Amino acid sequence: MSMYPSHFAEPVIQKDSQAASRNELAHIPIKAATNDSSDSIFFGVLQNKLVKYITKKGNRSLANELLTETFEIIKRTQIERYNLSKSDREKIIIDAEKLLINAIENSRPLLQLSAIKRGGVKYQVPIPLTEKKSYFLAMKWxxxxxxxxxxxxxxxxxxxxxxxxxxxxxxxxxxxKDDLHRQCESNRAYAHYRWS
Structure with missing residues (x-):
């Protein structure tokens, strides 16, 4: 893997910030952009990660197609609901990306049980999750x-x-997620073992 020297600038992907930074970075060498970085309307950090988690045996294009088809099904379903409902039309979200973000945010766990051995006994100790791990678990689930x-x-x-x-x-x-949080709540008496 090649490494860029420290004087190389980061690539600018968003078109809005590209015009502003064009004058500043006149003679500074720029690192190459990664394959998955894009300024398209379909690009999003969570969508990109979900495609990576769907991918099996390196077939990323198939995973991309599956996620695109999933978004299409979500949009069709929501448009159907929108057309059938007469009163609650404002509450129905048709944008599939927003629904994916809502789904991931709703299913993100805050705590996780970890087995810690103290005095010959293993205790299930609730431990707070990092943001990255909680997003991973939500998408995996x-x-x-x-x-x-x-x-x-x-x-x-x-x-x-x-x-x-x-x-x-x-x-x-x-x-x-609720079951995990309930287990963490029932084992909160062992939370002090986390630091000892």
């Missing part, structure tokens, strides 16, 4: 819940339903 469903239904459809359920605050993933 969404994918696992989708993959556990009926094998006759394709992954995009199953994942779309899991995302819609999690965005509404219900479904398997939310239940799993």
């Amino acid at each position: 969404l994918l696992d819940a989708a993959r556990e469903k009926d094998r006759k239904v394709k992954l995009p459809e199953k994942l779309a339903w899991e995302i819609l359920d999690a965005a509404c605050g219900q479904g398997r993933v939310i239940k799993k």
Whole structure:
């Protein structure tokens, strides 16, 4: 892997900040942009990570297609709901990316149980999660819940339903998060073992 010297500037991906920085970086060498960085309307950090988690055996283009198909199914479902409902049209979110973000935010755990051995006994101690780990667990749980469903239904459809359920605050993933938080609450008496 090549390393850039410290005097190389970071690449500017957003078009808005590109025009402003063009004058400043006239003669400064710039690092190459990574393959997954983009300024398209479909790019997002969470979508990019979810594509990486969906990817199996290095087939990233297939994972991209699956996520795009999932978004299409979500959008069709939400438009159907929008057209059928007469009174609650303002509450229905049609944007699939916003629904994905809501689903991930709703299913993010705050605590996790960790086995710590003290005096020959293993205690399940609740430990707060880092932001990165909580996002990882939320996306992993969404994918696992989708993959556990009926094998006759394709992954995009199953994942779309899991995302819609999690965005509404219900479904398997939310239940799993609530169960984990309930276990952490019941084991909070052992929380002091974290520091000893």
